[in-house]
Amino acid sequence: xxxxxxxxxxxxxxxxxxxxxxxxxxxxxxxxxxxxxxxxxxxxxxxxxxxxxxxxxxxxxxxxxxxxxxxxxxxxxxxxxxxxxxxxxxxxxxxxxxxxxxxxxxxxxxxxxxxxxxx
Amino acid sequence: xxxxxxxxxxxxxxxxxxxxxxxxxxxxxxxxxxxxxxxxxxxxxxxxxxxxxxxxxxxxxxxxxxxxxxxxxxxxxxxxxxxxxxxxxxxxxxxxxxxxxxxxxx
Numbered sequence: 493x494x495x496x497x498x499x500x501x502x503x504x505x506x507x508x509x510x511x512x513x514x515x516x517x518x519x520x521x522x523x524x525x526x527x528x529x530x531x532x533x534x535x536x537x538x539x540x541x542x543x544x545x546x547x548x549x550x551x552x553x554x555x556x557x558x559x560x561x562x563x564x565x566x567x568x569x570x571x572x573x574x575x576x577x578x579x580x581x582x583x584x585x586x587x588x589x590x591x592x593x594x595x596x597x598x599x600x601x602x603x604x605x606x607x608x609x610x611x
Numbered sequence: 612x613x614x615x616x617x618x619x620x621x622x623x624x625x626x627x628x629x630x631x632x633x634x635x636x637x638x639x640x641x642x643x644x645x646x647x648x649x650x651x652x653x654x655x656x657x658x659x660x661x662x663x664x665x666x667x668x669x670x671x672x673x674x675x676x677x678x679x680x681x682x683x684x685x686x687x688x689x690x691x692x693x694x695x696x697x698x699x700x701x702x703x704x705x706x707x708x709x710x711x712x713x714x715x716x717x
Contacts, residue, residue, distance in 0.1 A: 529706075538697075538708060538710060538711060539697055539699075539711075541705065541706035541707075554704075557705070590653060590654075596642065596644075596701045597659050597699060598644075598646075598656065598699075601653040601654055602653065603653060604653050
């Protein structure tokens with residue numbers, strides 16, 4: 493059974509950087525059949541896919557156009573986890589952030605982290 | 612950008628059938644996926660590749676997809692099915708989620 497465990501702060505100041513981590517059990521971040529995603533949800537934007545990392549002979553990343561200039565998703569093979577960094581935060585980035593496994597759809601999700609951007 | 616539109620709410624009486632539509636341009640040419648989200652919980656996949664049920668999802672959940680509309684059907688709705696439901700597709704470069712439908716069992 494795959495489980496995803498999220499960690500990271502719930503309050504971030506405007507203009508600063510959000511850092512979240514997703515620990516994986518029951519699968520490998522280096523799996524050839526999986527991709528590892530970050531998704532957020534807010535009342536104003538609904539569910540919004542942010543980006544993913546996956547390994548296919550080399551590491552690959554895909555990012556949503558809306559955040560492409562501000563986002564980095566990285567794998568950590570030594571800890572079997574992956575991370576999200578989103579910089580230059582504004583109040584519009586306030587949302588519940590989820591990590592999820594999947595290449596065309598998402599079959600396992602983390603528990604969610606409410607991130608509030610406020611001074 | 613590609614968009615998926617759902618009705619905001621669908622009421623259903625216990626034991627009756629609820630149908631949730633998801634509309635998008637030529638959606639029938641893509642796979643559609645459906646998620647159930649109960650209050651305060653993470654989404655759960657209930658249908659993948661238009662009409663397949665993951666292990667553990669009850670048979671009362673079914674899906675179809677043709678033309679511009681995909682449909683999630685809950686046959687014999689139960690109180691535990693009260694939740695928000697989201698459709699999702701992959702448009703070749705990004706994931707797109709629907710606007711969400713609140714199913715109320717009353």
